[in-house]
Amino acid sequence: MSETVISAKDVTRTFMISAGAFKGKKPLHAVNGVSLEVERGEVLALVGESGCGKTTFAKMLLGLLPPTQGTIEFGGKPVADVERLTLAKMVQPIFQDPYSSLNPRKSIGSIITLPLKVQNDPNPATWRRRAEEMMELVGLPPRLFENFPNQLSGGQRQRVAIARALINRPEVVICDEPTSALDVSVQSQILNLLQDLRKELNLTYIVISHNLAVVEHIATRVAVMYLGRIVEQKDTESLFDNPEHPYTKALLESVLTPDPSLDVPDTHLGAAYPNPVDPPSGCTFNPRCARVMDHCSVIEPKKIPSGKGFVQCHLYDENEGRGRAAS
Amino acid sequence: MAERILEVENLTVDIPVGGGMLHAVQGISFHVDKGETLCIVGESGCGKSLTSLAVMDLLPKKAIRGANKLELGGEDILNAGERRMSDIRGNTMGMIFQEPMTSLNPAYTIGNQMEEALKRHRKVSTREARDRAIYLLEKVGITAAESRLSQYPHQLSGGLRQRVMIAMTLMCGPNLIIADEPTTALDVTIQAQILLLLAELQREFEMGLILITHDLGVVARIADRVAVMYAGQVVEQGTADQVFNRPTHPYTQGLLDCIPIPGKTERNKPLGSIPGIVPSLVGPFHACHFAERCQYAFDDCVKGDIDMRPAVEDGHEYRCLLDPETCRANAQKRGVA
Numbered sequence: 001m002s003e004t005v006i007s008a009k010d011v012t013r014t015f016m017i018s019a020g021a022f023k024g025k026k027p028l029h030a031v032n033g034v035s036l037e038v039e040r041g042e043v044l045a046l047v048g049e050s051g052c053g054k055t056t057f058a059k060m061l062l063g064l065l066p067p068t069q070g071t072i073e074f075g076g077k078p079v080a081d082v083e084r085l086t087l088a089k090m091v092q093p094i095f096q097d098p099y100s101s102l103n104p105r106k107s108i109g110s111i112i113t114l115p116l117k118v119q120n121d122p123n124p125a126t127w128r129r130r131a132e133e134m135m136e137l138v139g140l141p142p143r144l145f146e147n148f149p150n151q152l153s154g155g156q157r158q159r160v161a162i163a164r165a166l167i168n169r170p171e172v173v174i175c176d177e178p179t180s181a182l183d184v185s186v187q188s189q190i191l192n193l194l195q196d197l198r199k200e201l202n203l204t205y206i207v208i209s210h211n212l213a214v215v216e217h218i219a220t221r222v223a224v225m226y227l228g229r230i231v232e233q234k235d236t237e238s239l240f241d242n243p244e245h246p247y248t249k250a251l252l253e254s255v256l257t258p259d260p261s262l263d264v265p266d267t268h269l270g271a272a273y274p275n276p277v278d279p280p281s282g283c284t285f286n287p288r289c290a291r292v293m294d295h296c297s298v299i300e301p302k303k304i305p306s307g308k309g310f311v312q313c314h315l316y317d318e319n320e321g322r323g324r325a326a327s
Numbered sequence: 328m329a330e331r332i333l334e335v336e337n338l339t340v341d342i343p344v345g346g347g348m349l350h351a352v353q354g355i356s357f358h359v360d361k362g363e364t365l366c367i368v369g370e371s372g373c374g375k376s377l378t379s380l381a382v383m384d385l386l387p388k389k390a391i392r393g394a395n396k397l398e399l400g401g402e403d404i405l406n407a408g409e410r411r412m413s414d415i416r417g418n419t420m421g422m423i424f425q426e427p428m429t430s431l432n433p434a435y436t437i438g439n440q441m442e443e444a445l446k447r448h449r450k451v452s453t454r455e456a457r458d459r460a461i462y463l464l465e466k467v468g469i470t471a472a473e474s475r476l477s478q479y480p481h482q483l484s485g486g487l488r489q490r491v492m493i494a495m496t497l498m499c500g501p502n503l504i505i506a507d508e509p510t511t512a513l514d515v516t517i518q519a520q521i522l523l524l525l526a527e528l529q530r531e532f533e534m535g536l537i538l539i540t541h542d543l544g545v546v547a548r549i550a551d552r553v554a555v556m557y558a559g560q561v562v563e564q565g566t567a568d569q570v571f572n573r574p575t576h577p578y579t580q581g582l583l584d585c586i587p588i589p590g591k592t593e594r595n596k597p598l599g600s601i602p603g604i605v606p607s608l609v610g611p612f613h614a615c616h617f618a619e620r621c622q623y624a625f626d627d628c629v630k631g632d633i634d635m636r637p638a639v640e641d642g643h644e645y646r647c648l649l650d651p652e653t654c655r656a657n658a659q660k661r662g663v664a
């Protein structure tokens with residue numbers, strides 16, 4: 001029954017960045033050979049440390065940044081061939097910071113109706129009504145239509161961003177850290193809202209988040225990224241109940257549940273995040289891996305199928321891993 | 328009895344604003360003992376940072392501070408002059424801020440700044456200051472410490488900068504560290520490392536630590552005692568065990584109900600929420616600050632100021648008209664106790 005909405009094949013995005021004075025430029029592979037299919041109605045989460053390429057990947061899905069290599073298809077059509085406006089109608093972003101993502105000089109009403117204007121929607125007479133309906137749907141009092149962003153709370157601003165993203169009834173919504181700038185009481189409201197809207201409007205979400213407790217709560221599938229690659233991808237249940245990749249395990253250990261009988265965990269991720277311009281050889285996680293083996297710094301691990309997804313680590317590779325590891 | 332490092336009684340901060348007087352901090356009392364970690368937790372704007380700035384006498388100029396008592400190691404610092412305070416700051420009382428670049432000067436090397444931090448308060452040679460800087464950089468887990476001394480702040484990653492900040496704060500061997508959201512800007516992985524480090528150093532040097540954060544996970548893991556703030560007041564205070572396992576104030580209960588807890592909150596089910604927003608603190612306000620958002624509110628809640636009162640156990644107190652038994656029953660009904 002599943003239907004693929006987005007399909008990314010071997011997508012790479014390289015930035016040429018200055019390696020220091022007089023040293024010329026070096027390539028930085030922000031996204032490095034990512035393949036991913038997004039099914040209609042699912043909530044796919046992208047998680048990983050700062051700089052691992054989540055936002056860069058999201059920007060490519062939004063058509064805001066062309067891939068250096070690989071293809072992205074929407075409903076079977078290459079994104080490169082889809083009209084910019086048509087694409088904007090299908091995929092919409094919600095960004096992290098509700099403070100800077102709204103134009104302070106525009107009224108709430110004109111912010112929410114802007115996508116209709118951009119799309120040259122043929123019925124301007126209906127815009128206000130539609131915006132007010134959308135405001136109601138996201139829990140904003142329609143009387144705020146004429147107000148300005150600085151008169152709204154953080155949670156209300158994020159609701160404005162959500163209303164703006166949804167006014168054109170997109171199929172896919174990409175949420176880049178949708179709640180990390182918000183207080184917990186507001187965060188829970190927004191998460192509940194996103195869940196309700198998903199059911200009501202049959203939306204597909206791609207959620208980018210640092211907060212694994214949030215991801216576990218709302219995602220149906222999770223892709224763990226490290227240095228531009230997806231190192232493990234599973235349905236939420238298996239990923240959280242039975243993480244395989246040592247990096248995923250370390251990430252899960254660093255989740256601080258509010259349990260006063262526990263201490264701050266030592267995740268053994270001692271070594272710092274590597275320099276992306278000069279990534280480690282073999283498995284790029286090897287300098288920080290608690291279970292590193294001799295050949296890890298030499299041979300790049302392959303994707304090993306696991307459950308409904310995969311893990312990319314020698315521990316699970318029959319041949320290169322010197323036998324399958326007990327987990 | 329443990330040695331008391333900081334004693335704060337009835338601290339207030341008022342700030343004149345366009346529409347009148349903003350009563351940002353309204354009579355806060357707490358204390359920190361040697362080797363103890365007090366976490367101050369609460370939502371954005373509840374007055375956490377102003378509370379810590381008031382203790383350090385670093386409030387914005389127009390802000391007005393008041394208190395019945397403000398003592399550091401037995402010394403009255405409420406009436407201490409600026410000269411005495413600047414001798415105390417960075418010496419017996421260290422500070423760590425959310426954004427390390429607010430305390431690191433981009434124009435000077437790490438070594439320069441760390442040495443200066445010690446030489447400002449102690450008569451030591453550059454050599455001695457340098458040795459201590461290397462020792463502390465190693466302590467906070469920075470490898471090749473010596474080579475870092477000649478680097479500038481912008482040459483370090485966010486996590487490294489925060490470590491340098493911590494090391495710098497330790498230069499004079501303070502009795503008390505006040506850390507305002509020291510890990511909020513960092514990745515979860517680095518956040519855990521930095522917190523672990525702070526907790527270890529604090530134990531090793533037997534310092535008092537005030538950690539300000541809005542992350543309940545962090546608080547639960549690191550606090551000895553917790554003060555929950557709401558709209559300028561402490562609404563609940565107790566040990567971490569008391570506050571997290573027997574939350575008494577309706578606001579604390581609401582907060583705990585809002586966060587998804589792995590292994591406890593059912594995946595995909597709606598989370599608890601606290602509808603409404605924080606009240607304005609401009610002008611007089613004589614009612615329970617949480618009344619507008621409280622599901623248990625009744626008439627008396629808005630008829631006057633609400634006082635702190637003891638909960639069932641020693642050292643656990645809260646600010647609500649409901650009696651402890653009713654609060655306990657509510658917590659159980661909400662699944663947060």
Ligand SMILES: Nc1ncnc2c1ncn2[C@@H]1O[C@H](COP(=O)(O)OP(=O)(O)OP(=O)(O)O)[C@@H](O)[C@H]1O
Pocket residue numbers: 015016017028029030048049050051052053054055056057276
């Ligand atoms: N326009 C650009 N020019 C050069 N480098 C870039 C550019 N955009 C991103 N990068 C680099 O690409 C890498 C991936 O960045 P990206 O913003 O995608 O990370 P992220 O996973 O979203 O991180 P965060 O969690 O901090 O938002 C980083 O090393 C970043 O510095």
Ligand SMILES: Nc1ncnc2c1ncn2[C@@H]1O[C@H](COP(=O)(O)OP(=O)(O)OP(=O)(O)O)[C@@H](O)[C@H]1O
Pocket residue numbers: 342344349351369370371372373374375376377378387541
């Ligand atoms: N210089 C100032 N002038 C006017 N109002 C101020 C000033 N500084 C803080 N406030 C106000 O005082 C209140 C408390 O601010 P404070 O910075 O202590 O909050 P906080 O609890 O630290 O919040 P956050 O979690 O966002 O850091 C807020 O309403 C804030 O807007």
Ligand code: SF4
Pocket residue numbers: 245246247283284285286287289290291292293296301312313314315
């Ligand atoms: S391949 Fe080796 S270094 Fe990489 S994650 Fe697996 S065990 Fe660790």
Ligand code: SF4
Pocket residue numbers: 576577578615616617618619621622623624625628633646647648649
């Ligand atoms: S005093 Fe009343 S309004 Fe305030 S928290 Fe208690 S029950 Fe709720």
Ligand SMILES: [Mg+2]
Pocket residue numbers: 054055056176
């Ligand atoms: Mg990003």
Ligand SMILES: [Mg+2]
Pocket residue numbers: 375376377507
């Ligand atoms: Mg603050």
